Amino acid sequence: MSWPRDSSALVAANARAPDPDNGVAESVVDLSGVRFSWTGAPPLVIDIKAMQVGRGERVFLRGPSGSGKSTLLSLLAGVVTPRGGSVRVLAREIGVLGSAERDRFRADHIGFIFQMFNLIPYLSVVENVSLPCGFSQRRKAHAVRAGGSVEGEAVRLLEHLDMGAADVLRRPVTELSVGQQQRVAAARALIGAPELVIADEPTSSLDADRRTAFIDLLFGECTRERATLIFVSHDATLAPLFDRNIEFAEINRGSAPERDARLSTGDRK
Amino acid sequence: MIFALAIKSLRNRRFTAALTVLSIALAVVLLLGVERIRSEARESFASTISGTDLIVGARSSPVHLLLYSVFRIGNATNNVSWDSYTVLASRPEVAWTIPLSLGDSHRGFRVLGTTQDYFEHFRFARGRKLEFAEGRRFEDEHDAVLGAEVADALGYKPGQSIVIAHGAGDVSFSLHKDYPFRVVGILARTGTPVDRTVHVTLAGMDAVHTEHDEASADPLAAAMHASEEAGRRDAPGAGHAADDEHEHATGSKRAITAFLVGLTSRGAALSVQRQVNEYAGEPLTAILPGPTLQEVWDIVGAAEKTLLAVSALVVVVGLAGMLVALLTSLSERRREMAILRSVGARPVHVFGLILGEAAFLTLSGIAVGVAALYIGLLAGQPWLESRLGLLIGVGWPSAHELELMILVGAAGMLIGFIPAYRIYRYSLADGMTIRI
Secondary structure: OOOOOOHHHHHHHHHHOOOHHHOOOOEEEEEEEEEEOOOOOOOOOEEEEEEEEEOOOEEEEEOOOOOOHHHHHHHHHOOOOOOEEEEEEOOEEHHHOOHHHHHHHHHHHEEEEOOOOOOOOOOEHHHHHHHHHHOOHHHHHHHHHHHOOHHHHHHHHHHHOOOOOHHHHHOEHHHOOHHHHHHHHHHHHHOOOOOEEEEEOOOOOOOHHHHHHHHHHHHHHHHHHOOEEEEEEOOHHHHHHOOEEEEHHHHEOOOOOOOOOOOOOOOOO | OHHHHHHHHHHHOHHHHHHHHHHHHHHHHHHHHHHHHHHHHHHHHHOOOEOOOEEEEEOOOHHHHHHHHOOOOOOOOOOEEHHHHHHHHOOOOEEEEEEEEEEEEEOOEEEEEEOOHHHHHOEEOOOEEOOEEEEOOOOOOOEEEEOHHHHHHHOOOOOOEEOOEEOOOOOOOOEOOOOOEEEEEEEOOOOOHHHHEEEEEHHHHHHHHHHHHHOOOOHHHHHHHHHHHHHHHHOOOOOOOOOOOOOOOOHHHOEEOEEEEEEOOHHHHHHHHHHHHOOOOOOEEEEOHHHHHHHHHHHHHHHHHHHHHHHHHHHHHHHHHHHHHHHHHHHHHHHHHHHHHHOOOOHHHHHHHHHHHHHHHHHHHHHHHHHHHHHHHHHHHHHHHHHHOOOOOOOOOOHHHHHHHHHHHHHHHHHHHHHHHHHHHHHHHHOOOOOO
């Protein structure tokens, strides 16, 4: 079974939507009647009636592993498209974009931080941070405007995250501690000022002290870059730090377990 | 961007990548090396004799006659009498002749008894004339002229005395010690069997055997000589017109092994060939060198084609090694692909990354292989020349070699499509979440 989707209505809605680059949209994420299953047939993994995240908000999305959080992030990133309903990010209807447009949209507007395996092992710290600028002209232009050059901006962000020491910049990423790797990943997510930063369990490999320090740094950078943050975790102790909490189970009526994601870059068992 | 990532990724896996490059390089060395030796051997083979219209010898198969008269391989089963030679050489269609008398050797190198006409008319490699590196032609019956390789291998210089031996083996118990020759000239290198030949006058050759027959001071050598010659007479196919190829003597008793013929008009070749083959005086065979060379090459050609096929299979094995290396790395690299996807890489980028790696490995393999081949050719050239008589040129790759390189490159890219397509499918299915 599949769900009908009124694509003409969505295209019309998209046509009326303001350009996200102009920054006039109030709602960064706007989900409405979103349904998704991996097989294309019930049971549903995602069944969300409505969910909004406003510009500049720092939202904590909490839910147990396997509840469909990573699938929701894939929908927001445009890696998969919903079987029904509307996923609007920065006032752009993701479902009607072609595959190449979705990839470009993601590169231009969304920064990701995963739980682990965040960095490309054969790239240096600065190259890892600069990576999104290789796929997005928009982010490259932002980075050059902010830091003089992509590398300059990468170093500037790393310095803000206490990673600016020359020996750290030169060190192979595989020799960095987990905490340092997460800060490099944060710098990569923030370079070129994407409007939306999605962090998928980024602190679950860190101890309590480092976790709080990392979140403080992340908040500071998001505020500085005027980015909206969606922070996904199953760790309820972090919830008070955020502007708003969303209990995933309360908004998602999907009952199917998420696919096995033990090796996921973003999810964790 | 993607190609730069591919290079960095390979650098990260440099050990596996180096092994893959090495295996492709070895395959390329083998393929191009075999091809180079094959084409040079063919060229060198075709260059062995030029400008000669007919080769005449005792009745035998054309290939056999060509092999013993030009390549100095094997022995004639019979000789051509001096009378027949003079009759045929004096025909009006004949412009020149070069008599060849073979059968003796010097330390493994064949000795050829001939005349001044050899230096005058013998041509090789599309009309090149024999030239002297040192010294002069033979004039006296004690004079000897050495091929370049004989002089190189034995370190001989003009003025040196040499003794020739009976028979063609490396070691002979029957030396013509009583009749030493003096080296008077050394020929420039030709890349043909001439380089491995000691040239003396027909008169010198006759004199050696007159001495030999008269003296034979060594009873053992004399016994061996007699038994060898008796064996040759009894050998199947041995004729009766001449007792032995060695029974050189002056006048009507003199015999030669074969002779090369140049005609006044090439158009007369077939009619003269027929006349020789039908010659009533003794059974003779005349051959046209070109078609017979082709006939011999066709026999050798089957082996060289097999060799080329084996080298092609080695290339397939080398490329299969690359395929295995790339495929085994894929599962561990799915995380890397997910990260790339999260920063905006499209599945086609991921596809290009793996294809770029395959292209880099293949091209590096070809480059390293070609470099190794040239180093090997430069280093191995003297050995190939001295041991196999092959003059391998170290010039630019031939059009056919370039074709082979392009073929290997294209095959490498084609093979790269397999892992690239697999990772493309993975990345479409995985997105940013790896499910296995």
